[in-house]
Amino acid sequence: MIFLTTTILLAAAAASAHPHVGRAVANGAWYQERDHPINSLFARAPGPDIGTHEWAAQYPSYGKPSQTDIPAEWLAAYNAAKDAGKIPTAASQNGQHACNSGNMCRADGDIWDAPEGKIVYSFDDGPSMGTDTLLDFLATTNTTCTHFFIGSNIALYPQRAIRAFQQGDELAVHTWTHPRMTNETDLGVVVELGWTMQIIHDVTGGRVPRFWRPPYGDMDNRVRAIAKEVFGLTPVIWNYDTQDWTLGNRVSATTENRIEQWLSGSKKTGLNILEHELTEANVEMWINGTYAGANRYGWEGAAVGPTFGLSSYQNAQDDKSTVNQQDNMAAVPVDVGGATSTSGSQEPTSSADSPGATTSTPPAGAATRHTAALSSLVFAALSAAVFW
Numbered sequence: 001m002i003f004l005t006t007t008i009l010l011a012a013a014a015a016s017a018h019p020h021v022g023r024a025v026a027n028g029a030w031y032q033e034r035d036h037p038i039n040s041l042f043a044r045a046p047g048p049d050i051g052t053h054e055w056a057a058q059y060p061s062y063g064k065p066s067q068t069d070i071p072a073e074w075l076a077a078y079n080a081a082k083d084a085g086k087i088p089t090a091a092s093q094n095g096q097h098a099c100n101s102g103n104m105c106r107a108d109g110d111i112w113d114a115p116e117g118k119i120v121y122s123f124d125d126g127p128s129m130g131t132d133t134l135l136d137f138l139a140t141t142n143t144t145c146t147h148f149f150i151g152s153n154i155a156l157y158p159q160r161a162i163r164a165f166q167q168g169d170e171l172a173v174h175t176w177t178h179p180r181m182t183n184e185t186d187l188g189v190v191v192e193l194g195w196t197m198q199i200i201h202d203v204t205g206g207r208v209p210r211f212w213r214p215p216y217g218d219m220d221n222r223v224r225a226i227a228k229e230v231f232g233l234t235p236v237i238w239n240y241d242t243q244d245w246t247l248g249n250r251v252s253a254t255t256e257n258r259i260e261q262w263l264s265g266s267k268k269t270g271l272n273i274l275e276h277e278l279t280e281a282n283v284e285m286w287i288n289g290t291y292a293g294a295n296r297y298g299w300e301g302a303a304v305g306p307t308f309g310l311s312s313y314q315n316a317q318d319d320k321s322t323v324n325q326q327d328n329m330a331a332v333p334v335d336v337g338g339a340t341s342t343s344g345s346q347e348p349t350s351s352a353d354s355p356g357a358t359t360s361t362p363p364a365g366a367a368t369r370h371t372a373a374l375s376s377l378v379f380a381a382l383s384a385a386v387f388w
Contacts, residue, residue, distance in 0.1 A: 041073045041194070041231070042201040042208055050203060051158045059155050059199055065176055065191035074194045074230065078186065081229035087186065088222050098220040100182065101237050107224060111211075111236040111308065114270025119263075119290075119299040120307050121145035122236070123277040124174055124213060125245075127153050127160035130276075130283040135163055137287055144168045146303040147277070148213040148236075151176035151196030154203065161203050168319050170303040170312040171200045173212035173233060181214050181223045189226045197231060206323045207313040211236050211304050232314050236304055238274040242285070249281045256289040263293035270307075271299065 048054035060066065081087050099105040106112055114120050123134065126147050138145065147164050149171055154161045165171055175181065175192040184192060193212065200209045212233040214223065219235055227233040240262055242255055262271060273290060276282045294301045305312040315324040 041071075041077060042198050042206075050162065055158075056155055060152070060176065060191075060195055063177070064179075064188075065195050067185065067187040067191055070187060070191060071194065074190055075187075077230045078190050078226070081225070082186070086229045087225045090222055098182075098222075099224070100218070100220045101214065101235070102182075102217045102219070106237075107221070109228065109234065110224075111234060111304065112272060113239050114272045114307055116270055117267045117298075117300055118307050119271040119273070119294050119301045120236075120304055121291075121301045122148060122172075122213075122272075122304060123275055123286075124148045125150055125153070125178070126277040127157035127164070128276075128278050130279045130281075131157070131160045131164070133280045134277050134283045134286075135160070135167060135169075137283070137291075138169070139167055141291075143291070143301070144170070144303050144306075146170040146172050146211065146236075146305070148172045148174035148211075149196070149200065150174050150178055151192075151199050154196075154199045158203055161200075165204050165319055170211070170305055170318075171204060171207075171209060172236070172304070173197055173200065173209050175212075175215055178215045180216055180218045182218050182220050184223075186222070186226060189223055190230060193227055193231055193233065197233075204313075204319070207316045207319075208232075210234055210310065210312060210314050213237070234310075236272075238272045239269070240271060241274040242290075244282045244285055245276050245278060247279075247281055247285070249279055251281050251285050251288075256285060259285075259289040260293055263290070263297045263299065267299070 047058065078087075099107045101107075101110065121143065122145055126134075126149050131147075134145075137143075144167070147161075147169055149161060151173075161171065173193060173196045176195045177192065179188075179192060181189055181192065197209055201207060210233065212227060213236050217237055219227075219237075224235060227235065242259060244255060247255065259273070262273070275286050275290065291301070293299075303312065304310070305318070311317045312319070316322065
């Protein structure tokens with residue numbers, strides 16, 4: 001099967017604080033009962049070695065995942081949730097009833113603000129050109145983070161994903177092709193999430209990711225319900241946005257100054273900053289800006305799970321703990337096959353009296369510029385790549 005690279009539309013959403021404060025899930029809580037279909041949605045016997053052409057052929061090829069060839073277990077879980085009335089129709093979502101996170105609506109169960117004095121270290125859109133540099137730095141500082149990985153990028157760069165996992169980082173879902181999820185059909189949402197969960201499951205020895213971040217912050221109650229009821233996923237948004245995807249291969253003093261302002265402010269509302277690992281410049285800005293500033297001002301930084309006292313995966317506490325055998329997950333060996341270590345949105349404004357609040361309004365053409373930035377900087381070297 002041919003696995004071609006594709007230009008993935010990446011942009012940051014207008015996500016910010018809202019008067020209604022969403023309640024994060026309780027410590028240790030699972031969305032699903034033990035007998036929920038999530039327990040067998042991703043079972044798979046050991047197959048081809050990770051990174052081989054045969055391995056890549058197991059996943060969707062060029063473009064959007066098929067909605068006519070959906071694994072039966074995923075479809076059964078969706079139909080059960082739909083029949084039980086747990087998934088609203090698009091037509092039933094008007095105005096506030098939609099609760100779109102891109103419009104600053106916070107629903108119970110969403111994660112937005114970090115706890116007092118804490119900062120979430122997380123990165124979107126990997127594995128990508130900046131991932132190796134990021135992992136090198138994390139290893140030298142004994143720091144871990146959450147990677148909101150794009151599924152098709154994992155198919156392109158499996159060794160980078162494996163290395164992140166083996167270093168103790170948390171692997172989370174950022175969909176297969178980075179679409180605006182509210183534009184997707186129900187089954188479109190299912191395959192975007194399902195295939196990304198599947199490939200993370202397969203490169204982490206059978207772990208089922210717990211967290212996901214909707215591209216552009218675009219999630220309404222319908223999308224939220226499918227992610228929760230079918231796959232048990234917890235959504236993680238953000239309360240500050242660096243807009244670092246606009247920087248290309250340069251570091252912005254203006255952006256670094258903005259980050260400095262956030263970090264030097266009140267710790268009453270914790271920081272959950274949107275950042276990317278698209279380029280080495282993105283990573284350099286995080287190292288010299290966010291990470292250095294967090295240490296300088298005494299913030300406690302960690303991945304999403306540890307920050308909120310939650311497990312990193314639905315069937316395992318973290319990368320080192322045993323996969324819960326009650327979940328009937330096939331323990332797929334992580335065969336790195338010669339993995340090596342190599343040395344590789346919208347701008348918010350904060351009110352002075354509300355350190356944790358942000359307001360964001362996408363500038364005209366923001367999505368177009370993000371697409372152009374990705375095309376020229378991230379996937380230029382991949383345009384001819386194929387897996388046969």
